[in-house]
Amino acid sequence: MIPIDLTQLSMIVVHLVVFTVIFLESGVLIGLVLPGDSILFMSGLLVARSGSVASVVILVALVFVAAVAGDSVGYRIGRVVGRRAVERQSQRPRRQRLLARAEDLYRRHGWFAVVIARWYPWIRTIMPLLAGIGRMPYQRFLPANALGAALWGCGTVLLGYYSYSIPGLYQASLILMGIAILATLGYLAAQRWASRTSP
Structure with missing residues (x-):
């Protein structure tokens, strides 16, 4: 029987979860409600606790690949599907305001908007789509994305x-992470309830 190192297994799970969340949040529309900032910060704390330098190197590399790949997928969706993909997710007033804010950011800052949008939840998910819709050349988009x-x-x-x-x-951070996850689940539940009760 091959012995299993549970510490290493837990780090593998952390890496996979972080990669998946960041990929989805970076450019796929179902990532609109994922707490990417909290997960990134918490994953850094977890690998520090493991005491493995290799773990943080691998995690940083995976996060970089996931974020670049996620944005690239979002950009491609914007190029192929177009504005309908964004507007379907923007029916509620708050989301419409965020969409308008993202569009204004992109209009004023162009290339740099792709960079600075990373620090704005929800906006970072739709910015790659806006870049694709706006036909930004991919050779300009990719350096900003990276x-x-x-x-x-x-x-x-x-x-x-x-x-x-x-x-x-x-x-x-453990407490804040738990609050962020509960807030996300509560938001999803409220949105689902509102969609069922709205006429």
Whole structure:
């Protein structure tokens, strides 16, 4: 029987979960409600706790690949499907306001908007679609995509990793992560209930 290292197994699970969440949130519309920032920071804390330098190197690499690939998929959806893909997810007033904000950001900043949108939940999910809809050349989109992925994705993981040494931050982050997950589930439940009860 081959022995199983549960510590390594748990780190593999962390890596897979983070990769999946960041890929979905970065450019696939079902990622609109995923708490990407919290998961990135928390994953950095978790790999710091494991004491493995290799784990954080692998995690940072996976986050970078997931963020770049997710945005690239979102860009392609925007090019192929067009504005309908965004508008279907923007029927509610709050989402319409966020869509207008993202469009204004893209109109004013162009290439740089793809970078700075990473720090805005929901907007970072639709910005690649807007770039695709706007026919931004992919050779211009990709460097902005990669820079945003490195600064936001890898940077947030490393922030969590190096913050592990601050007393009490690990426990506080666990609590905040739980709140973020519960808030996300509550939001999904409220949206589902509202869609069923609306005329």
